[in-house]
Amino acid sequence: MKTLLVIDSSARTKRSTTRSLTHRFATAWRARFGDSSVVHRDLGVNPPQAIDQAWISSAFEKEPGGPSTALAESNMLIDEIFRADVIVVGAPMYNFGMPAVLKSYIDQIVRSGRTFDFTDSDENPYIPLVPSRPLVLITSKGSGEYEPGGVMESMNYLEPHLATVFGFIGLGDIRFVKVAREEYKDEQWKQMVLDAEQAVDQLSTSLSAEPALA
Ligand SMILES: Cc1cc2nc3c(=O)[nH]c(=O)nc-3n(C[C@H](O)[C@H](O)[C@H](O)COP(=O)(O)O)c2cc1C
Structure with a gap:
């Protein structure tokens, strides 16, 4: 069995794009490894x-x-990361x-x-x-203007921040x-959702096929 840790952070519990995609990933994982293979950490609800x-x-x-009770939650969240073979994060x-x-989660786990x-090394x-x-x-x-070349490119602190901080601890x-x-719900958005669903299906298949971590 391989363990999947799913972290949701949308405050929306209905009509959430990230939740629908993390749920799709988790459903594929459960179909392959069973219900106990998925740990769901729902930051939006708790x-x-x-x-x-x-x-x-x-x-x-x-x-x-x-042992300090002040670090009990931090220890639990960090232990979940160490036990997971694959981690999925939904981040609006x-x-x-x-x-x-x-961000509260990040502060607990770093x-x-x-x-x-x-x-002591400077390098x-x-x-x-x-x-x-x-x-x-x-x-x-x-x-839709945050990608390279978009008029809001310089205002995107989402993926760069998350990539920096997860990379910092080894992920x-x-x-x-x-x-x-x-917010537009137009044809372009519909196509992006379809592409994202396809990417999730491909990733859940390929990552579940890789050997489990020792
Ligand atoms: C409190 C709040 C703040 C938001 N701020 C931004 C923003 O700064 N830039 C943006 O492009 N969209 C913003 N949005 C739109 C969300 O990013 C968008 O609705 C996204 O799909 C939310 O993810 P979810 O569907 O999984 O809940 C904001 C939405 C909410 C509820």
């Missing part, structure tokens, strides 16, 4: 805690005095970047000593600690599935 003083004190303490664009719930480490000061595994990043935007093997123009 947002992670924003990190606070207790979290930072515990995470950055050099000599922790034992909200105000030019990711939804706040997804942790010194667990998902990255520091070194390579950070080491990712998450062994590489494929991450499928499914995004949806209202406008740099990212397969992008993008939908845009969701």
